[in-house]
Amino acid sequence: MAGDRVELWRSLExxxxxxxxxxxxxxxxSLPPSEVVLAVxxxxxxxxxxLVEMMAPEAAAGLMEGxxxxxxxxxxxxxxxxxxxxxxxxxxxxxxxxxxxxxxxADADAILSEMSPEQARSARTLSRYPDDVxxxxxxxxxxxxxxxxTVAEVLxxxxxxxxxxxxxxxxxxxxxxxxxxxxxxxxRDLFFQPRDxxxxxxxxxxxxxxxxxxxxxxxxxIFEHNLFFGVPVVDRRGRLxxxxxRAAVETAxxxxxxxxxxxxxxxxxxxxxxxMPLLLRSRRRLAWLSVNVALNILAASVIAFYxxxxxxxxxxxxxxxxxSDMSGCSGNQAVAVSMRELSLGLVRPTEVLRTWxxxxxxxxxxxxxxxxxxxxxxxxxxGDWMLGLVVGAxxxxxxxxxxxxxxxxxxILRRMKMDPALASGPILTTVTDxxxxxxxxxxxxxxxxxxxxx
Amino acid sequence: MAGDRVELWRSLExxxxxxxxxxxxxxxxSLPPSEVVLAVxxxxxxxxxxLVEMMAPEAAAGLMEGxxxxxxxxxxxxxxxxxxxxxxxxxxxxxxxxxxxxxxxADADAILSEMSPEQARSARTLSRYPDDVxxxxxxxxxxxxxxxxTVAEVLxxxxxxxxxxxxxxxxxxxxxxxxxxxxxxxxRDLFFQPRDxxxxxxxxxxxxxxxxxxxxxxxxxIFEHNLFFGVPVVDRRGRLxxxxxRAAVETAxxxxxxxxxxxxxxxxxxxxxxxMPLLLRSRRRLAWLSVNVALNILAASVIAFYxxxxxxxxxxxxxxxxxSDMSGCSGNQAVAVSMRELSLGLVRPTEVLRTWxxxxxxxxxxxxxxxxxxxxxxxxxxGDWMLGLVVGAxxxxxxxxxxxxxxxxxxILRRMKMDPALASGPILTTVTDxxxxxxxxxxxxxxxxxxxxx
Numbered sequence: 001m002a003g004d005r006v007e008l009w010r011s012l013e014x015x016x017x018x019x020x021x022x023x024x025x026x027x028x029x030s031l032p033p034s035e036v037v038l039a040v041x042x043x044x045x046x047x048x049x050x051l052v053e054m055m056a057p058e059a060a061a062g063l064m065e066g067x068x069x070x071x072x073x074x075x076x077x078x079x080x081x082x083x084x085x086x087x088x089x090x091x092x093x094x095x096x097x098x099x100x101x102x103x104x105x106a107d108a109d110a111i112l113s114e115m116s117p118e119q120a121r122s123a124r125t126l127s128r129y130p131d132d133v134x135x136x137x138x139x140x141x142x143x144x145x146x147x148x149x150t151v152a153e154v155l156x157x158x159x160x161x162x163x164x165x166x167x168x169x170x171x172x173x174x175x176x177x178x179x180x181x182x183x184x185x186x187x188r189d190l191f192f193q194p195r196d197x198x199x200x201x202x203x204x205x206x207x208x209x210x211x212x213x214x215x216x217x218x219x220x221x222i223f224e225h226n227l228f229f230g231v232p233v234v235d236r237r238g239r240l241x242x243x244x245x246r247a248a249v250e251t252a253x254x255x256x257x258x259x260x261x262x263x264x265x266x267x268x269x270x271x272x273x274x275x276m277p278l279l280l281r282s283r284r285r286l287a288w289l290s291v292n293v294a295l296n297i298l299a300a301s302v303i304a305f306y307x308x309x310x311x312x313x314x315x316x317x318x319x320x321x322x323x324s325d326m327s328g329c330s331g332n333q334a335v336a337v338s339m340r341e342l343s344l345g346l347v348r349p350t351e352v353l354r355t356w357x358x359x360x361x362x363x364x365x366x367x368x369x370x371x372x373x374x375x376x377x378x379x380x381x382x383g384d385w386m387l388g389l390v391v392g393a394x395x396x397x398x399x400x401x402x403x404x405x406x407x408x409x410x411x412i413l414r415r416m417k418m419d420p421a422l423a424s425g426p427i428l429t430t431v432t433d434x435x436x437x438x439x440x441x442x443x444x445x446x447x448x449x450x451x452x453x454x
Numbered sequence: 455m456a457g458d459r460v461e462l463w464r465s466l467e468x469x470x471x472x473x474x475x476x477x478x479x480x481x482x483x484s485l486p487p488s489e490v491v492l493a494v495x496x497x498x499x500x501x502x503x504x505l506v507e508m509m510a511p512e513a514a515a516g517l518m519e520g521x522x523x524x525x526x527x528x529x530x531x532x533x534x535x536x537x538x539x540x541x542x543x544x545x546x547x548x549x550x551x552x553x554x555x556x557x558x559x560a561d562a563d564a565i566l567s568e569m570s571p572e573q574a575r576s577a578r579t580l581s582r583y584p585d586d587v588x589x590x591x592x593x594x595x596x597x598x599x600x601x602x603x604t605v606a607e608v609l610x611x612x613x614x615x616x617x618x619x620x621x622x623x624x625x626x627x628x629x630x631x632x633x634x635x636x637x638x639x640x641x642r643d644l645f646f647q648p649r650d651x652x653x654x655x656x657x658x659x660x661x662x663x664x665x666x667x668x669x670x671x672x673x674x675x676i677f678e679h680n681l682f683f684g685v686p687v688v689d690r691r692g693r694l695x696x697x698x699x700r701a702a703v704e705t706a707x708x709x710x711x712x713x714x715x716x717x718x719x720x721x722x723x724x725x726x727x728x729x730m731p732l733l734l735r736s737r738r739r740l741a742w743l744s745v746n747v748a749l750n751i752l753a754a755s756v757i758a759f760y761x762x763x764x765x766x767x768x769x770x771x772x773x774x775x776x777x778s779d780m781s782g783c784s785g786n787q788a789v790a791v792s793m794r795e796l797s798l799g800l801v802r803p804t805e806v807l808r809t810w811x812x813x814x815x816x817x818x819x820x821x822x823x824x825x826x827x828x829x830x831x832x833x834x835x836x837g838d839w840m841l842g843l844v845v846g847a848x849x850x851x852x853x854x855x856x857x858x859x860x861x862x863x864x865x866i867l868r869r870m871k872m873d874p875a876l877a878s879g880p881i882l883t884t885v886t887d888x889x890x891x892x893x894x895x896x897x898x899x900x901x902x903x904x905x906x907x908x
Contacts, residue, residue: 033679034671034799041800066678068798092681155645162642171625187642188616191609217488224520225487227546229683229701247683250704254711258794261715265790266783272791273800274812282819285787292783293824296776297831303772304835310771317764317771318757321778321887322750329720329746333739336719337726340712344522345488346495346727358728365736370747377751381758433775 009039016047021054028059037066041275049078052087061090068273073102076111085114088123093140094248097126125241134219135212137252138233138242143173145199147182152195154185174232174240175203181232181240183207209234212241216256217345219249260339260421266292268422295426299324299433306441313451315382316444319374319391320437326370326395327402327432334359334406335424342414349415352408359407363400371396386450394439402432463493470501475508482513491520495729503532506541515544524725527556530565539568542577547594548702551580579695588673589666591706592687592696597627599653601636606649608639628686628694629657635686635694637661663688666695670710671799673703714793714875720746722876749880753778753887760895767905769836770898773828773845777894780824780849781856781886788813788860789878796868803869806862813861817854825850840904848893856886 008031015024028036040048040063052060052075064072064087076084076099088096088111100108100123108127112120122140129135143165145154154173158165173185183203193202209232210222222231223246230245262271266288272281303310303320310316338355341347347355375392379385406428410420444451462485469478482490494502494517506514506529518526518541530538530553542550542565554562554577562581566574576594583589597619599608608627612619627639637657647656663686664676676685677700684699716725720742726735757764757774764770792809795801801809829846833839860882864874898905 032675034675037675037799038802062679066675068800158642159646188612191644192613221486221488221520223701225516246701247677247699247704250701250708254704254708257708257711257715258797261711261718262790262794264715265718265786267787267790267794271794274791274795274809275800278815278819282816285784285816286820286823288787289780289783289820289824290827293776293780293827296779297828300772300776303775304769307768307771311765311768314761314765314768315758317761317774318754320771321757321775321891322747322754324775325750325778325883325887326743326747329743330739332719333721333742336716336721337728340716340721340725341728343712345491346522346729348492355728361732362736362739365732366740366743369740370743373744373747374751429779433779437775 008035009042012039012043012051013047016043016050016054019050019054024051024054025059028063033066036063040067041071041273045074045078048075052079053083057083057086058090060087065091065095068271069098069102070271070273070276072099076103077107081107081110081114084111089115089119093119093122093126093242094137096123097129097136098131101127101131129212132216132252132256133212134210134214134233134244135241137216137219137248138212138244139248140242141168142230142232142243143168143187144240145173145175145185147175147177147198147200147203149175149199150195151190151193151197151199151202154190154199155195158187171229174243175199176240179240180238181207181209181234184232207232210244211236216249216252217343219244220253221345223249257343263419263421264335264425292426295430296433299430299437302434302437303441306437306445309441309445309448312448313387313444315378315384315387316391316440319378319394319440322374323391323395323398323436323440324429324433326374327398327436328429330363330366330370330399331402331406331428331432332425334362334403335410335420335428338407338410339420339424342410342420347411349411352411355407355411356404359403360400363403366403367396367399370399382452384452386447387452390443390447390451391440394436394443398432398436398439401435402428405431462489463496466493466497466505467501470497470504470508473504473508478505478508479513482517487520490517494521495525495727499528499532502529506533507537511537511540512544514541519545519549522725522727523552523556524727524730526553530557531561535561535564535568538565543569543573547573547576547580547696548591550577551583551590552585555581555585583666586670586706586710587666588664588668588687588698589695591670591673591702592666592698593702594696595622596684596686596697597622597641598694599627599629599639601629601631601652601654601657603629603653604649605644605647605651605653605656608644608653609649612641625683628697629653630694633694634692635661635663635688638686661686664698665690670703670706671797673698674707675799677703711797717873717875718789718879746880749884750887753884753891756888756891757895760891760899763895763899763902766902767841767898769832769838769841770845770894773832773848773894774891776828777845777849777852777890778883778887780828781852781890782883784817784820784824784853785856785860785882785886786879788816788857789864789874789882792861792864793874793878796864796874801865803865806865809861809865810858813857814854817857820857821850821853824853836906838906840901841906844897844901844905845894848890848897852886852890852893855889856882859885 011027015027040051043051088099100111112124171187173187174181175183175185183205184207185199185203189202208226210219212233212235230243232240233242233244235241268288272284371392374395375388378391379388409427410424413420413423465481469481494505497505509517542553554565566578625641627641628635629637629639637659638661639653639657643656662680664673666687666689684697686694687696687698689695722742726738825846828849829842832845833842863878863881867874867877
């Protein structure tokens with residue numbers, strides 16, 4: 001299996017080096033799409049550009065749809081604007097906009113000036129919207145007819161443009177009057193109508209619409225409570241500007257939650273692929289690590305203040321990392337539940353007090369359990385019940401602190417319009433580390449007369 | 455805002471207590487769906503059951519679609535099987551199966567026996583599939599006609615059953631011959647055909663299909679390389695068993711990535727909502743924490759072995775948690791990139807060596823950077839260059855170890871058919887903690903003659 005694959009990449013490289021478009025096409029067609037994505041992702045950037053130069057624009061567009069976005073962007077930057085434009089014209093309008101939005105302004109403008117004026121205008125409009133609002137998720141590929149059209153005119157248009165419409169989602173056509181959305185027409189209803197009837201009489205008026213600025217949570221809610229496959233998007237003046245599909249909303253939701261996961265784990269400055277240059281990967285990861293090392297040193301400085309206590313009861317040093325790690329675990333559980341409830345709409349960012357009370361009791365119970373475990377470990381190891389009491393109490397109290405911070409910080413960050421996925425973790429661990437070290441060492445200092453040394 | 459909401463929940467509780475279905479309906483209709491989901495989620499379990507008893511089955515089904523799954527399951531367990539069956543019959547077939555699959559076997563059977571035989575059979579079939587394969591994601595709501603039907607027969611059927619078909623995705627009808635999928639019929643093509651023509655002549659033969667056992671990654675790939683909104687699902691004998699939509703696949707992908715995130719953060723034993731009973735929430739979180747506390751004590755036991763070294767150079771105790779935390783951060787970045795590349799199909803579980811080499815160099819570069827930072831901090835604090843060298847070297851080496859483990863463990867776990875989201879974190883932190891503590895303390899022990907005490 002692994003051997004086959006290496007051979008496959010070699011033959012792809014060979015065909016590219018030989019510049020043989022016919023052999024290339026035959027090779028690509030012989031492979032399942034997942035193998036193609038993998039093989040293409042392992043090419044050098046230059047080979048990938050050469051590959052795409054050899055393909056017909058339509059096939060190249062198909063290949064690019066399966067590519068991770070950073071690779072597709074890099075590719076566009078290597079191709080001539082004419083070539084890029086020819087490929088981009090074969091992508092759905094929302095993907096055109098996503099890609100152009102990621103390019104340098106000058107590169108995007110150069111490509112737009114090579115596209116047909118109509119496509120360029122639509123891509124320009126779409127790329128002005130953020131990725132996660134209706135305007136950024138909608139497509140321009142939909143059917144629209146004036147309210148004055150007849151059944152016959154609609155049917156003729158469908159027949160004439162059958163080719164172009166074949167990639168549209170055509171359950172519904174959108175009917176406009178004076179540029180504004182007037183109603184939706186279920187195409188199936190045309191089956192049962194006389195040809196000379198005006199569609200005005202069979203459309204559904206005042207359809208459900210969303211504003212182009214509606215955010216992802218609002219869109220999810222709409223699709224959760226309706227069975228529609230798509231919803232028309234209007235601007236503030238009621239003009240139809242696009243259609244957002246259920247699938248596009250679900251894709252955006254999946255992308256957001258994958259991104260949130262990456263952010264909580266410290267993959268921050270844009271997505272990382274291992275095919276990217278080493279220096280770029282290292283630099284991006286280091287940016288996040290540097291902030292964390294500073295916060296860590298800050299937290300550990302608490303230990304430095306209590307060196308004498310620690311020197312007197314050196315066994316405490318064993319428990320400092322345990323309390324730091326376990327508080328992090330408890331706090332992260334609370335963060336995860338808050339992130340989940342925020343995304344399900346089951347908690348509002350303002351409900352800090354309610355969330356805290358709900359976490360408090362979990363913290364008390366689990367704090368007692370973890371404190372008991374850690375205290376038992378200390379007692380079993382050193383036979384010193386006072387040592388057990390000190391580390392157990394510190395563990396218990398710090399668990400309560402950790403879940404309190406973990407549960408509420410995501411809500412507070414959301415309220416402050418900051419990104420909870422990004423900042424909750426570092427805030428949590430810094431504060432719980434400081435509190436944890438302080439609790440162990442100050443309790444030990446206070447109980448010093450009763451603690452066995454060593 | 456917060457005040458309004460409390461009032462709203464009170465009035466919902468009042469209407470339920472008063473048992474006034476008319477007032478209830480008026481209240482629910484006056485609210486945006488997100489407010490309804492939030493208000494209903496805050497009711498007691500008993501009140502929620504009473505609420506649903508008061509609603510028409512169809513409206514209750516609509517309410518349940520917006521509810522988090524654990525609440526919907528609890529609800530079904532509280533209602534009579536007749537009532538549950540009446541509500542479930544108004545849900546799409548894939549959601550019927552999901553819900554029934556979550557119930558106790560006996561409860562599910564009681565509800566199934568109250569459903570219409572046709573719906574019960576379909577729900578029973580669907581609930582046998584895992585949630586994340588084509589069989590578990592497909593719906594039974596699709597149009598199917600025998601290959602021998604005429605255009606007129608299809609049109610008549612569409613007209614007769616317009617009501618029932620209104621929630622179907624009807625761009626295509628699926629054409630069978632002797633029970634097996636024979637082709638797909640684009641409904642729009644019917645517009646342009648004489649009524650007495652047999653559909654055999656206008657259907658598209660050998661359509662793209664997926665097996666009922668196809669997994670989520672395979673389905674994503676299919677939709678990434680095709681513009682279809684739905685794909686017919688067949689069993690091993692080629693019989694049409696359902697249709698899986700692009701939106702269903704994207705929803706499953708979003709759910710999976712949200713679940714993976716929850717698992718990495720230690721929310722493991724089923725999803726947690728803060729409306730659940732305290733004991734259940736505490737117990738589920740504690741199960742995960744107990745494993746971690748044991749692993750933590752194991753890792754920290756390394757410190758216990760080096761008590762004398764630590765007692766001689768107490769400043770080392772400040773750096774142990776820093777090295778433990780920072781190695782965790784570096785390792786988690788590598789875990790996240792591996793998880794991401796696995797889900798995008800950009801790395802195969804077998805490519806452990808390649809991944810390791812890719813991580814190795816990031817680890818060396820970032821290890822040098824972090825080691826330098828930590829060494830500088832130690833030198834600035836104590837003015838002892840040997841202390842800086844010891845902690846800096848330990849930090850650098852342990853960063854390389856952390857990214858090596860973090861990058862490769864998800865692949866190895868996937869190869870062993872274990873869940874990388876669940877196990878990667880604990881394995882990573884346990885090993886890197888042990889190595890980190892060992893490196894700091896054994897290096898210090900070796901360099902003891904040159905280290906300043908205290």
